[in-house]
Every structure is written in structure tokens, then in C-alpha cells.
Amino acid sequence: MADLSLNLAGIKSPNPFWLASAPPTNSGYQVQRAFEAGWGGAVWKTLGEPILNVSSRFAAVGFNGQNVAGFNNIELITDRPLEVNLKEIYETKKKFPNHAIIASLMVEPTQEKWHEIVKKVEDVGVDGLELNFGCPHGMAERGMGSASGQVPELVEKQTAWVKEVAETPVIVKLTPNITDITFTAEAAVKGGADAVSMINTINSLAGVDIDTWDTIPNVAGKGAHGGYCGPAVKPIALNMVAECARHPRINVPISGMGGVSSWREAVEFMLMGATGVQVCTAAMHHGFSIVEDMKDGLNNYLDEKGINSVMDLVGQSVEKYSDWGNLDLNHQIVAKINNDVCINCNKCHIACEDTSHQCIDMLKDEQGNDILKVREEDCVGCNLCSIVCPVDGAIDMVEYANGKPPMTWNERQAAIGAVSSCDVDLIK
Amino acid sequence: MTTLKSKGISLENLKLNFEEVHDGLNAQEAMEESNRCLYCYDAPCIKACPTGIDIPKFIKKIASGNLKGSATTIMSANPVGASCARVCPTEELCEGACVLNHSTEPIVIGDLQRFATDWAIKNEQILFKPGEKNGRKVAVVGGGPAGLSAARELARFGYEVTIFEAAEEAGGLDTYGIVSFRLPQDISRWEVDQVEKLDVEIRTNTRVGTDVTFDELAEQYDSIVLTIGMGNVPMLGIEGENLEGVHDAIEFVKRTKSGAITKELLGKNVVVVGAGNTAIDAATCAARKGAADVKIVYRRTAKEMTAYEFEYDFAKQDDVEFNWLTQPIEIIGDNTGKVTQLKCVKMDLGEADEDGRRRPVPVENSEFNIEVDAVIKAIGQSRYTDLIEGFGLDHEGGVVKVDPETLQTSNPNVYAAGDVIFAKGQGEAMVVTAAQQGKEIAMAIHKQLDPTPTAII
Ligand SMILES: Cc1cc2nc3c(=O)[nH]c(=O)nc-3n(C[C@H](O)[C@H](O)[C@H](O)COP(=O)(O)OP(=O)(O)OC[C@H]3O[C@@H](n4cnc5c(N)ncnc54)[C@H](O)[C@@H]3O)c2cc1C
Ligand SMILES: Cc1cc2nc3c(=O)[nH]c(=O)nc-3n(C[C@H](O)[C@H](O)[C@H](O)COP(=O)(O)O)c2cc1C
């Protein structure tokens, strides 16, 4: 049994699975049910001045018959009075002293408002604060959420205001709706953030009903952009976590989220530098009980790898993430088809033929059976065939020993620079 | 509701027993299954379909919600594609070739095909248009799957086509021969209607050779397509065949498809002679008419029977009992002329005969009698030999001889397809082959009469 307990900037929880600030953490009733089900922490649905919500609010994007590949919402922050939330936080913390409760906060960008709310939530015993600079819809039109989260100066200043009074660790939750998330992450660090969390939802329009021509979702025939999350956003979130993790000046822990649906994505995020993960869509899709397999699967994975503590995963893959210019241009892999596993769907052939490098031949073996063969000399090792292949183990991408020494683009440019400074005409 | 043993057969409402047994896929099942198809390139399932339906294409169209396009893809390759979705032995054809047999479970291609064509039927779609008239006329003799298929394709090429059909309705065995709990008549009717909508004239109740002569057709039409199928069940050649209670399986099934379901077999003992498609259909029909006991007697063993595995299973579910190596030798009646017993002899398998199946030989002194109220003969179908000779066509035992490429008979203006050219020893005849041959005839006629290529609309 590996140690699953987590310590994120001093916030401790029995396991690395937290519910993200969202509908699952809307009330004490829900958070207590979640803790009973086994969640390690919960970031309470964002507190602030209570707002009004619209109906409907959610939409999902399916893919090939699967229900929730992506999830879209136009819900705002909590619509319940602050006092009610505070009372329920207090009661929940008393019942579950070892679980992490983090208050997510969003107020107008003034020093006074931030001071006021921080004091109120710390008084009821939260373990930490998460500043919501991320919500892309509604609140942003009022200058909050991602409207402040997109301006590094505002992120820095508001974080600093919170830090002036906060006694618990401060996490700054960042919006992905920005060209380079490391700019705002660095601003949060400069403002004194103890940790950053990412990603909040991505600007999105889930769809258009092709019969009524209404947006999906719509409110009485009108739509507005929403925030996108769920399995489809994982690669975007993972990249943002990784970019922050490898950034030399963003040296605070990261709470990762965006498309975590099982322990597998949790491991990926942690390897890429996240100290624990937060989950929203998967819980909304299946209920709180999914955490059981998240913990069990993670534990078995750690045991199998001989890792004692989940904290030992954090950041292990970060140094493997670099710039394109540092990749070895001379490394070569080629596709190899195992005809005894292959079921002859010919998808690899047509994918390579129509859209890659025309190097998978459809042939017959001596017995006249259909076989496929890669012409290795023409294969560029793009992976496409192995991606479209429906059978595990039918296509291996194997290293092709070409005898060339490693050479990155950067090394190549440097070498050319060195040569050309010797005034040699390279073209000839 | 009183039901019989495990059968789920109602004894009160016999009509219910003749409703389609297999539910189609619902929209969600169809969506999930269609998304499971890999969309193979050069897909083996296409090659295994005698009509070459572009299976991945029609399945993809189901997945994208383009059901009209899906039904069009199916029906374009197979003019009786809605019937085939229900009666094709898919395990031996498309589904048997699906690559997923080698990894998980094959796609239920037949059910998806039914889903798409059912949609077209329900939504009263007309999927094709007649071609621009080219002034040539073709007579199609027999409006079963083969004839309908030839007529549909010829009409799309621009021919003026007339189908001469002896029965009250076209559709052949799809309409009258295959039991309604596997293939309801409405499905076949819709296919007939699709052909009629292409300005094909269908003259029903018109038997060629009786109501109109072959020579008249030869005079009035540029080409003749002969798709008359086969006839009723031949005589067993034993005593007592004319007793009351002895039925011809084809006629027997036809009556369950043409009128009300009658009650004369309720609680009775029935023996069916034979073990092919027809025998299975007759036996299950008898069971569904409420017979207390249905036995199939067959002179060979399960291994030699031509019925498909799924048919065999289906019959067993209806509690049909199989008696192998049993040959009827006499039908015995009472003094009112009603059948009472079937005398049989036990058989043994001897040497293989010309079609490779071992020849059964009687076991001495093994005669025994089975008490019966009805005997249904289902030992295959007879040939229209006299008619074929009357048309002056070469044949072999009533099987019309054709050029395998063009399906041309010994008369170059006469083409033949379907059961009328189906020779013994090829297993069971299939609707889908008849449909494909009909298409091939249309192509061959078009090549012969109008070699300039036409675009199909
Ligand atoms: C009981 C039974 C069950 C079967 N089950 C299956 C099955 O599950 N799956 C499968 O694939 N196949 C099955 N078959 C076989 C299939 O029905 C045939 O192979 C197919 O119908 C052949 O088509 P066809 O057009 O050649 O002949 P038919 O369908 O026999 O059509 C011939 C048509 O010609 C008409 N006709 C005959 N003589 C004349 C004339 N002189 N003038 C005008 N019209 C004439 C007939 O009335 C009929 O309409 C089954 C057959 C039987 C008997
Ligand atoms: C309906 C809904 C409401 C949300 N509300 C909030 C919120 O109030 N505050 C916040 O910080 N994030 C909010 N989020 C964003 C989530 O906390 C989380 O960042 C995002 O859903 C990505 O995680 P996931 O892919 O596991 O869903 C909301 C998400 C959804 C789906």
C-alpha cells in the first residue's frame, strides 16, 4: 500500500484527488458525500457576491456515440448566500478534519473586497484559498474571473492583496484563455502565490442545433460562450501544466486539472509536475464513486512501480519536455506490421497511402493470404498507421539504426553558424 | 396467455406467432454498433456480399445520421436489400468476413442494414429515379428477387420494363415463401413498390405460357429475362401422398402469408419431411400454428442438412424435434381418407454420391410408424421443366443453362437468373444471389443492346 497522501504548499489531504470548484462542491451536503466516497479534498464552489444563473446551463460534446467527450457550461459562481456557504464549510470541516477544504474566491478587483472575503472564509477554518481568475464567461463581462486572469498585472496585484491578510496557503487558479499561460503564472508567483492551479475552462460554443439553428446550450433561443472541460481538454491542460512546471521562475506547486477522468490522467499530470489533481466533469458524468478506482488504480500502479509515495511522482517527466529545437533530427523510427496479429482492415494502408508517405504495401504471402508490409526506406516514422490501427500489437514503431550521430536543430544551426562564420559557401 | 413449453408461442392468438420474431436495433444500439465498425479499406465484408454492398459506407452513414444515404447505398447495390437484411445467412457472408471476428465480435451488419432500410420504409422514401428512356423494351418473366432486381436496374438504365408475374403480387418467395415471422410481407411489398415507382409495369396474375405465350413476348420485346424460380415441392413417390392432411411445404407456408392463420393444426402432431430452408420454415410455421408436436424426419444426418445453423437453432427453440436417418416410405390413412400414420425406415450412411454427401441406405427390418395428423413435404422444389422446354431453352434437369458471364441462355435474347438457374449441390439457394444475378443480367443486356455507357441517376 503506497502512501497516497498529498502536501500541496502546506495543504494536506489523504489522497491527491480533489473535487474542483464547480457544481459537485456546491454545498456541504455534496462535499460531505464526496468525502465519504473517498475524495481527498474539495475546492468549494466559488464564493463571492451571490449571482443569478440561467437555465439551461450545460451542454456536452459527444464523439462517435460516446456521450461526454467534452463538457460546456455557462454557469456562474455560487448562487447561494455567503453566510450559508460559510456555515456549511465550518460544519464540513468539523466532520472531516483531515480532508482538505479550499475556498474558491472571486470578488471585484479591489483590495478591500479581497481582504474582507479572505478573513471571512479563514474564520470558518478552510485549509487554503483558491483565487478564481479563470471563469471565462459571465463574471468576466463584469471584470472578474478570466477578465482579470488575462492581465498579468491584475493577477499579480490581486494575489498580493490576498497575501497581505491570508494565513492559509493561496492558490491562484489560471485561465487557459490566454496565449502563454506562463505569463500569468509568473505574475501570480510574483504576487506571492503559494501555488497555482490550472486549467479553468476554455472559451467554447458546444454546438448549433442544425434543425432549429439555435446555439447549444441556449437560453430562450439565445446563447453565449461557455467554458469547455472534460476529456477533450486534457492535452491542452497537460501542456499548460508542463510549460509552467519547466519554467524556471514558476517555482511553486501546481494543482493540475482539465480532463482528469481516472487515475491514469492523474499520473500523467503528476509526472508532468502537478502536485495532485482536481476533477469536475468526470464526477458530474458518473458521480462521486469514481474516486474509488482513482485511488485503487493509483495505489496499484505505485505498488507495481515500487514507488512508496505518490509525491515521488511529481515532476518526474518534466525534464523530458523541451523545445522542438532540442529534438534529435537523426533519430529514426519505422513502422513494423505484425501480420499474425493484424486483422487486415487495411486502415493503415489507406491512411499512409492517402495522407502520409505511401509506404504500406498490400501484398500476398506464399500461401496467398493478404499481408501488409512497410517499405522501411520510405517510412518517415510519423506514427499515423499505428494510431489508426484498431488492434493492439499489430503495428510496432521500432527504432531504425541509421548509424547517424544525434543532432538537434539547435546544434545543427550552431554548427552551420560556426561554419559560415568561417566564410564557407554552404550552397555549393 | 397459454404458452407452449419454452416456446413463447401463444395458443390463443395464433396471429401473434407470425409477427416478426427478431426486434430490430433501436436508434441507440444502431449508433453504438455503427460507430464500432472500423470503416475498413478494401473491406472483406464487401467482398463477401454477393451484391457487393459498400458496407462500411452505409454503416458510416448510419453513424453520421444520414439514414437516407445509408438506405440508398444499400438498395443501390441490392434492390431487395431490405429483405436480405432479414433473410441472408450473414454468418456465412458479410458478418463471417468482418475483420472483427479476429479481434472482438463481428459487426451485426444485417441488423444495421435492417435499421437503415426500415427507416426508408417507415419514412416512405423513394430512393431511385428511372433513367432517360432509350426506346428499348424488356420483358421480365417472374417478379421474385431476381426479376425485380433485373427490372430495377434496367429501368434505371432507361429501358421500358414489363414484369409478368403469375401470382397475385410480385416479390416471389420473399412475398409468399419465407415465413412472415422472419420476413413480413410489407418489407417485400415496399421493394416491389420501389421498382414500380421506376415506371416498371407489373402485370400480376399473368402466367407466361398460359396467359401469354413466350412467342408473343419474343415478338414484342427486345430481350426476355427469365426469373421464374422453382415450383412446388416434388412428389415423394410413396403411397398415400394424396391423403387429406398431406401438404406441400411451399403451399403451406404461402397460406400463412396470404390469409388468416387457421386453427386446424392446434394441438395436432405434425411431421415435416426434409431438412432444408423449406423444411425449417414449414416446421416452425406448424409449431406457430399451435401444433402440439412437430417432428422433422430427414434421411441423412445433421451434418448433411442444407439448413443453416441459425435456422436449426431457431427450429429447436420452437421445440421442433429432429429425427435423423429416417426415411418415410408410406403415408397411411383411415377410411375417411385422412392421414393417420407415417411409416418410416431407419437409414445408414453409405458411399458419397455425386454432390459429395454420403448416400443413405435403408436398415433392414427397421420400419416403424409415427402417429400423425399432418405430413408436410419439404424435400426441395420442383423445376418448370416443361415450360423451359416450351421456351426452347437448353437445360439440365430443369436447370436453365446460361453463360456464366452474361447469364445468356441458349437463346441470345433470353437471359435467366435466380432459382431457375440454381443447380443442385450448391447448398441452399439465396435471395441475395438471385438479386446479384438480376443486376448482372441488366448489365449484360445493356452491353448487348446499348453499348454506350449511361450514367445511372
Ligand atoms: C421456404 C423457403 C425459405 C427460404 N429461406 C431463405 C432464406 O432465409 N434466405 C435466403 O437467402 N433464401 C431463402 N430461400 C431461397 C430464396 O427464397 C430464393 O432463392 C429466391 O427467392 C429466388 O428468387 P427468384 O427470383 O429466382 O425466384 P422466386 O422467388 O421463386 O420468384 C419467382 C417468381 O416467378 C413467378 N413465376 C413462376 N412461374 C411463372 C410464370 N410462368 N409466369 C410468370 N411468373 C412466374 C413466381 O410466382 C414468383 O413470383 C428460401 C426459399 C424457400 C422456399
Ligand atoms: C458547470 C461548471 C461550473 C464550474 N464552475 C466553476 C467555478 O465556479 N469556479 C471555478 O474555479 N471553476 C469552475 N469550473 C471549472 C472547473 O473547476 C474545472 O477547472 C474544469 O471543469 C476542468 O476540469 P474537468 O475537466 O475535470 O472538468 C466549472 C466547471 C463546470 C463544468
Ligand code: SF4
Ligand atoms: S509511420 Fe507514417 S510513413 Fe511510416 S508507414 Fe506508418 S503512416 Fe506510413
Ligand code: SF4
Ligand atoms: S491497421 Fe492494423 S489491423 Fe488493420 S491492416 Fe493495418 S496492421 Fe492490420
Ligand code: SF4
Ligand atoms: S469488415 Fe467489419 S469492421 Fe470492417 S468495414 Fe466491414 S463491417 Fe466494418
